[in-house]
Amino acid sequence: MSAIASPGPSGGQPGVGAAAMPQPGAVPMRSGRRGAELAMLLFAIAVVLFAYASVGLGLNGRVPSGIATYGLPFAALMIGAHLAVRRFAPWADPLMLPLAGMLNGLGIVMMYRLQEVGRNGNPGTLSVPLSTSATFIQIVYSAIGIAGFVAVLAIIREPRTLQRYTYTFGAIGLVLLALPALLPARFSQVANTGAKIQVAVGGFSIQPAEFAKLALAVFFAGYLVAKRDVLSLAGRRFLGIDMPRGRDLGPVLIAWAASLLILVFETDIGTSALFFGMFLVMLYVATQRTSWLLIGTGLFLSGALAASRLIPHVAERFTVWLHPFAGNNPSHSSYQLVQGLYGLGYGGVLGTGLGHGQPYWTPLVQSDFIITAFGEELGITGLMAILLIYGLIVQRGLRAAIAVRDPFSKLLAGGLAVVLALQVFIIVGGVTRLIPLTGITTPWLSQGGSSLVGSWMMIALLMRVSDTARRPAPQPIQDEGMTQVVRAG
Amino acid sequence: MNHALRRMSLACLVLFLLLLINANYVQAFQAGSLANDPLNSRTFAQQYQYQRGPIITSDGKTAAASRHISGVYSYQRYYPYGAMYAPVTGYDSLYSATGIEQAENRFLSGSDPQLAVRNLIDLITGKPKKGATVQLTINSAAQRAAYQALRLSGRASGAVAIQPSTGAILALASYPSFDPNKLAVLSGARLNRNDRRLLNDPRQPLLNRAINQSFPPGSTFKVVTSSAAFSSGKYPSPNTEVFAPTNLKLPNTSKQLINFDNLPCGNGGGRVPMIYAFTVSCNTAFGNIGMKVGGSALRQQADKFGMNDPNLKIPLPVSQSNFPPVSDPALTAYSGIGQYNDTVTPLQEAMFSAAIANNGTLMRPFLVQKVTAPDLTPLVNTQPSVLSQAVSADTASKVESMMVNVTQKPYGTAYQSAGPPATSIQIAAKTGTAQNGINNTGLDDAVFTCFAPVGNPQIAVGVVVKGGGLGADASAPIAVKIIEAYLSSQGKQ
Numbered sequence: 001m002s003a004i005a006s007p008g009p010s011g012g013q014p015g016v017g018a019a020a021m022p023q024p025g026a027v028p029m030r031s032g033r034r035g036a037e038l039a040m041l042l043f044a045i046a047v048v049l050f051a052y053a054s055v056g057l058g059l060n061g062r063v064p065s066g067i068a069t070y071g072l073p074f075a076a077l078m079i080g081a082h083l084a085v086r087r088f089a090p091w092a093d094p095l096m097l098p099l100a101g102m103l104n105g106l107g108i109v110m111m112y113r114l115q116e117v118g119r120n121g122n123p124g125t126l127s128v129p130l131s132t133s134a135t136f137i138q139i140v141y142s143a144i145g146i147a148g149f150v151a152v153l154a155i156i157r158e159p160r161t162l163q164r165y166t167y168t169f170g171a172i173g174l175v176l177l178a179l180p181a182l183l184p185a186r187f188s189q190v191a192n193t194g195a196k197i198q199v200a201v202g203g204f205s206i207q208p209a210e211f212a213k214l215a216l217a218v219f220f221a222g223y224l225v226a227k228r229d230v231l232s233l234a235g236r237r238f239l240g241i242d243m244p245r246g247r248d249l250g251p252v253l254i255a256w257a258a259s260l261l262i263l264v265f266e267t268d269i270g271t272s273a274l275f276f277g278m279f280l281v282m283l284y285v286a287t288q289r290t291s292w293l294l295i296g297t298g299l300f301l302s303g304a305l306a307a308s309r310l311i312p313h314v315a316e317r318f319t320v321w322l323h324p325f326a327g328n329n330p331s332h333s334s335y336q337l338v339q340g341l342y343g344l345g346y347g348g349v350l351g352t353g354l355g356h357g358q359p360y361w362t363p364l365v366q367s368d369f370i371i372t373a374f375g376e377e378l379g380i381t382g383l384m385a386i387l388l389i390y391g392l393i394v395q396r397g398l399r400a401a402i403a404v405r406d407p408f409s410k411l412l413a414g415g416l417a418v419v420l421a422l423q424v425f426i427i428v429g430g431v432t433r434l435i436p437l438t439g440i441t442t443p444w445l446s447q448g449g450s451s452l453v454g455s456w457m458m459i460a461l462l463m464r465v466s467d468t469a470r471r472p473a474p475q476p477i478q479d480e481g482m483t484q485v486v487r488a489g
Numbered sequence: 490m491n492h493a494l495r496r497m498s499l500a501c502l503v504l505f506l507l508l509l510i511n512a513n514y515v516q517a518f519q520a521g522s523l524a525n526d527p528l529n530s531r532t533f534a535q536q537y538q539y540q541r542g543p544i545i546t547s548d549g550k551t552a553a554a555s556r557h558i559s560g561v562y563s564y565q566r567y568y569p570y571g572a573m574y575a576p577v578t579g580y581d582s583l584y585s586a587t588g589i590e591q592a593e594n595r596f597l598s599g600s601d602p603q604l605a606v607r608n609l610i611d612l613i614t615g616k617p618k619k620g621a622t623v624q625l626t627i628n629s630a631a632q633r634a635a636y637q638a639l640r641l642s643g644r645a646s647g648a649v650a651i652q653p654s655t656g657a658i659l660a661l662a663s664y665p666s667f668d669p670n671k672l673a674v675l676s677g678a679r680l681n682r683n684d685r686r687l688l689n690d691p692r693q694p695l696l697n698r699a700i701n702q703s704f705p706p707g708s709t710f711k712v713v714t715s716s717a718a719f720s721s722g723k724y725p726s727p728n729t730e731v732f733a734p735t736n737l738k739l740p741n742t743s744k745q746l747i748n749f750d751n752l753p754c755g756n757g758g759g760r761v762p763m764i765y766a767f768t769v770s771c772n773t774a775f776g777n778i779g780m781k782v783g784g785s786a787l788r789q790q791a792d793k794f795g796m797n798d799p800n801l802k803i804p805l806p807v808s809q810s811n812f813p814p815v816s817d818p819a820l821t822a823y824s825g826i827g828q829y830n831d832t833v834t835p836l837q838e839a840m841f842s843a844a845i846a847n848n849g850t851l852m853r854p855f856l857v858q859k860v861t862a863p864d865l866t867p868l869v870n871t872q873p874s875v876l877s878q879a880v881s882a883d884t885a886s887k888v889e890s891m892m893v894n895v896t897q898k899p900y901g902t903a904y905q906s907a908g909p910p911a912t913s914i915q916i917a918a919k920t921g922t923a924q925n926g927i928n929n930t931g932l933d934d935a936v937f938t939c940f941a942p943v944g945n946p947q948i949a950v951g952v953v954v955k956g957g958g959l960g961a962d963a964s965a966p967i968a969v970k971i972i973e974a975y976l977s978s979q980g981k982q
Contacts, residue, residue: 123538123562285493330528338528344515345523346531358531380516384509391505398498402491414494421501425508434511 032470034086037094041082044098045075048105051354055113058355058377059122066135070112073139074105077146088153089467093396096466099389100459103444104142104452106386109354110366110373111138111447117360124360134366134447141449145456152460159409159465166222173215176208177258177275181265209271210441210454213278213419214461220279221411224286227251228407232287255279256299260307269304269314270426270438276300277422282415286407321436336363340372340431344383351379366447368439371428387428390443393459394421400466413465416458534583537562537675542597542620544578544589547657547858548978550629553578553590553669555620566590566673572666573636576647576697577627577856579805580669583680588697589623589856592804596621596860596868603868619863626657626858626871631948634974635662638967639954646954646964647698647835650971653843653946655873656852658803660950660971661836667694700807703832704953707921707960708770708902709938710827712841712888715767715775717782717790719884724778727764727887733774734759739819746776746822749922767891768901770920772826779825784815787824793879795840795851796833803836803856810837828924838938838951842917845892846946849885851876892917893943906965907939914972915943920960932956935963941972948975 049071056064064070078101085092112135117124119132131137156162162169179199198205224231231251259276262268280296307314316333324334324341339362347357359365359373366373375383397417401410423443430437441451515523524532541564543554552574555564566581568574579588586594595601599608599620608618628650635648639662650660671683687695696702718724724731733754737746748754754771755761766774779787791797791812801807810833815824823829836854844851853876860869880888895901895918896908902920905911921936935957940949950968957963 121559121563123534281497285490285497288490288493341515341519342523342526342529342531344512345520345526346529347516348520348524349517358534361530361534375512375516380512383512383516387505387508387512391501394501394505395498398494398501402494407490410490410494414490414497418497418501421504425504428508429511432508432511432515434507 032090032092033094034082034090037085037097038082040095040098041078041101044102044105045078047102048074048109051106051109052112054354055109055116056355058353059113059116060120064112066112070108070135070139074108074142077139077143078105081146081149084150084153085463088150088157089463091470091472092463092467093400093470095396096393096459096463099393099396100444100456103386103389104145104456106374107370107445107447107452108135108138108142110370110445111135113355113377114359114366114373116355122355124358126360126365127363128366130366130447137449138447138452141452144449145452148453149456149460152457153464156461156464159404159412159461159468160406162218162412163222163225163408166219166226169215170219170223173212173219174258176212176215177262179208181262207441207448207450210450211457213274214416214454214457216275217278217282217412217415217419217461220282220415221408223251224282224411225408228286231283231292232289251283253299256296256303259300260303268438268440269307269317269436270430270440273300273304273426273438274419274423274440278415278419281418281422282411285414286411317436317438321433324433336369337431337433337437339363340365340369341433343372343376344380344432347376347379349379349381351375351377351382353377367441368427368437368446369431370442370445370447372431374445375432386445387424390420390424393462394418394424396466397462400462400469403469404465406468409465409468413462416462420458530583534562537564537583539599539618540564540620541566541581542599542622542863544593544597544623544625546625546627546629546632548629552625552627553581562675565675566669568669568673571668571670572694573632573662574627575666575669576663576699577625577632577661578669580672582672582684583675583677588805589625592802593623593857593860596623599863601868604862607862607864621863621868622861624858624861626652626659626856627661628659628975628978630978631660631971631975632662634970635660635967636664636666638970639664642954642957642963642967644954644956644963645692645698646952646957646967647700647702648950648952648967648971649699649834649836649839650948650950650975651836651839651843651852651854653846653940653949654852656843656854656876657858657873658836658854658856659948659975661699661856663696663698665690665692665694697805698835698953698955700803700805700834700836703808703810703834703837704934704936704955705923706827706831706833706838707923707934707936708772708775708826709838709841709919709921709936709960710825710831710833711767711770711775712845712892712919712938713790713794714779714782714787714825715763715888715891716794716845716880716884717786718763718778719887720790720880721782721786723781724763727767727891728762730760731763731766731774732759732777733761733766733771735773737773737776737822739776739822740780741817742819744819746773746826748772764891764894767919768894768898770895770902772828775825776822777825780818780822782825784817784821784824787821788812788814790880791831793851793877794844795837795876795879796831801854803854805856807836808834810834827921835951835953838936838953839949840951841919842892842938842940842951843949844879845885845888846917846940846949847885848882849878849880851879889917889943892919892939895919896939903937903939903961903965906961907937907969911966912969912973914941914969914976916941916969916972917943917946918965918968920965922958922960933958935960937961937964937968939965939968939972942976947979948972 053063056062115130115134116122117126198207259272262272283292308318320334324338330338354377357376359376362369394417401413404410427440427442429435443455541555544552553568555566558565579590581590597620631650639646647663667687674680735753748771796810796812799809812831815821820829853874855871862868896903896916903918907916907918916939918939923934935954937952937960940946950971952964952967954963
């Protein structure tokens with residue numbers, strides 16, 4: 001983890017100097033480390049297949065018969081993704097694909113484990129039972145996710161090309177974000193919650209916020225790169241910090257208002273915090289002004305506090321967070337949180353083992369609370385491993401952001417990496433009672449296609465940026481004397 | 490921008506550190522209290538995934554067992570005899586347990602440290618985990634007779650039978666009882682419905698009257714008063730003549746103590762042998778003896794019989810039988826005939842007779858004979874132990890001779906119901922008819938304590954039938970049925 005704090009430019013990226021002063025003939029083609037990626041990917045696939053076998057052994061004492069039907073497609077998808085990376089982003093970071101693939105695979109394994117609850121003589125009942133095809137559907141979503149991953153890598157060959165569509169992506173992002181709020185509740189409300197965050201037609205639903213996240217990251221990056229000089233102008237000094245000029249407060253106020261609108265109309269504090277957090281972080285990275293972070297955090301906290309007073313749904317979240325075991329809360333308002341905590345406590349240090357726990361007591365364990373199922377069956381050991389996988393993805397993303405030279409790509413990668421960290425923090429912190437619980441998906445693990453596809457597309461963007469950053473400088477054409485043709489990038 | 494990105498890296502590091510620390514806090518530090526929280530269904534439901542150990546009687550009948558079912562749970566608890574054994578086994582529901590199910594849970598569930606090595610071996614060899622077998626001291630014939638007789642009475646009642654020489658409890662019955670199968674259902678909704686119905690039942694079927702409700706002992710307390718009298722030396726023998734007026738004037742009050750139905754004691758001459766006063770149960774004679782012996786001596790004697798003990802466990806916790814300190818002579822007189830504020834459980838009634846039958850030595854009552862691991866290695870084998878020396882062997886034989894007359898003399902209070910007209914077994918007994926309610930307007934409680942056979946005591950029985958009327962009429966026949974059932978099962982009638 002310490003590497004997050006100190007990613008130097010020594011990590012093998014071509015430095016500016018190398019491009020400016022090439023040593024003709026002396027620069028060997030450095031490896032894109034695709035072989036390492038494949039090795040680690042095979043290791044991740046092996047871990048997932050073992051986990052899958054372990055579920056079957058834990059439940060029925062037999063290796064599940066579906067190990068071929070579920071395991072082989074997953075392995076094929078991962079290998080396919082790897083080949084696509086070889087083709088379209090040969091210099092991309094070799095760790096991201098195995099890390100994301102491992103999470104995706106573990107999510108499929110847990111989906112199979114939860115699908116077996118109450119079936120084939122296995123104990124328990126889920127509050128919202130999974131269909132017998134839940135695992136299969138999750139694999140289909142994984143396939144769509146990998147398709148999105150490959151598509152992003154294939155279509156976007158240079159991250160900077162996205163900058164041209166800054167406002168297009170801004171409009172797309174806003175529409176996606178606002179869609180559930182504008183639609184009638186019967187299309188957009190998630191069953192048994194107050195949250196209006198999906199678009200459901202028939203039995204099929206997508207959560208547009210997962211894609212809005214990506215579109216808005218592109219928009220913020222493009223917008224802030226253009227405006228960062230103005231936004232970083234200092235105004236008055238206040239408490240030793242340079243405050244921005246009053247007239248420049250517009251964008252942050254608009255973003256804040258938008259996040260509050262999400263909060264009010266979609267009653268979804270998690271998504272609201274995620275988007276506003278992403279905007280703030282990118283604003284801070286673009287301007288390097290701490291004051292923006294302070295102003296933004298202050299605005300968000302006051303907004304959230306007001307919401308906790310005014311919106312019952314939000315107020316209840318705070319009560320549940322502060323007093324989950326008080327009075328009859330455990331059997332009513334905090335039932336889900338408390339059941340999740342019981343599961344974590346029941347798992348203890350080493351966990352019950354896959355298939356041996358009782359994660360089915362926790363309502364919606366297959367979506368928002370999936371991390372408690374891992375904590376219960378794999379123990380704190382497994383939970384920490386999963387958190388470290390997320391941490392590594394974030395670190396690799398930030399490393400790509402630091403290494404890449406173009407400011408737009410820097411902002412985009414930095415924003416995406418931090419928003420992943422924020423999302424993991426909000427949902428894992430929520431179910432482990434570190435912060436108030438807000439229902440957002442756990443990337444790659446939760447049931448559902450939107451999150452899976454969105455997460456894979458995000459990884460594709462990060463890998464695209466890292467590919468740009470790690471791509472060796474073009475070789476000078478020797479015969480043209482002092483004139484060098486430098487390929488863009 | 491790299492400077493800001495590095496700071497963001499640090500911020501992300503802090504976020505992940507917070508998550509890791511909090512996860513450790515929840516799963517390592519809080520884990521124990523979370524896992525053992527009474528509301529944590531996981532810990533309780535775990536036992537339905539493997540076979541919980543059975544509870545069997547001393548003669549091998551199954552009182553509780555787990556049977557394999559198909560469905561979400563692998564095993565369900567069932568109680569073949571329903572309400573009959575409920576006061577003993579208790580129940581084991583999704584949310585809670587009572588009775589032996591609770592007291593011996595660590596063996597039945599297999600969580601006792603003594604079973605840890607076997608569980609580990611089973612885990613490695615892939616054998617399913619099983620709980621240990623708990624064998625009760627209960628004799629199925631005595632238990633059946635006790636429950637059926639109580640049910641026949643139709644009144645709130647409790648009966649306990651003890652083996653005097655060991656303290657082993659042979660029968661422990663309560664009526665009205667409940668069917669534990671109703672609480673062993675594996676649907677939370679059905680369980681709640683059945684539980685609420687039992688809790689709201691005005692007849693209180695969940696109350697274990699054999700050990701958890703105490704009643705006025707009435708004249709059965711004369712066993713204790715007599716024991717105190719002989720032990721004090723003031724009354725050397727059963728034939729000692731005692732003061733037995735028709736009305737006993739009490740000091741410092743206008744009230745007078747009278748005999749049952751205001752009858753004279755004996756021929757009304759005012760003095761009778763103590764054994765006669767005991768046999769016909771003269772209140773005036775024993776009220777007077779109580780005053781002569783004194784409140785503190787009575788209390789000491791009661792303590793030696795096991796009363797005033799809040800900590801008795803068999804291993805089910807037993808409600809205290811009370812004999813509060815009394816110093817006022819008039820109230821001491823009432824205490825001497827078991828009609829002041831002293832109360833006893835049916836178990837305590839059995840313990841009175843058990844101590845007398847066992848030459849004055851009161852054995853500690855117990856319900857669990859042995860515990861056997863699934864591989865048949867014994868884990869627990871209860872050795873009988875002495876609870877207290879209630880009276881000397883000499884005193885015990887004197888009290889016994891008086892208790893024999895109660896059933897064997899035609900004028901004895903239990904001659905018709907527990908004497909030769911009723912049974913061929915020689916029973917030593919004392920009847921009690923405890924007055925009740927404000928100004929004694931309630932129905933009398935029928936109380937009976939006895940042991941049999943005289944000369945070779947095998948069983949001591951205590952019975953209380955609330956509102957049953959005369960102890961001799963309502964309770965004695967129940968005790969006789971239990972004794973007959975037990976002795977015939979032992980082939981010693």
